[in-house]
Amino acid sequence: MQANRRDGVIVKTAKSEEDRKEAAQACSVGLEVSLPMIVDGMDDAVERAYQGWPDRIYIVDLKGNVWYRSAPGPAGFKPAEAELALRNLLKG
Structure with missing residues (x-):
């Protein structure tokens, strides 16, 4: 599990795109982000392209x-x- 315990953030390691979407949704709600969030696929293609x-x-x-x-x-x-x-x- 990935965690930032100091700030009370604990996110299970994603095993599917649905897991990633759920984590993004939780962050969006918790941080009160009103912009659409884009979630990288399990192949991390966007990360590799823009890192x-x-x-x-x-x-x-x-x-x-x-x-x-x-x-x-x-x-x-x-x-x-x-x-x-x-x-x-x-x-x-």
């Missing part, structure tokens, strides 16, 4: 276009910059 070493923040539209890519993180993360990119995407 960065070190981590990066990506904002991808429904057509698969990358609207924002952060600098390598976590030092390169600029939340205000990512928020602006997301707001611009949502404006159309």
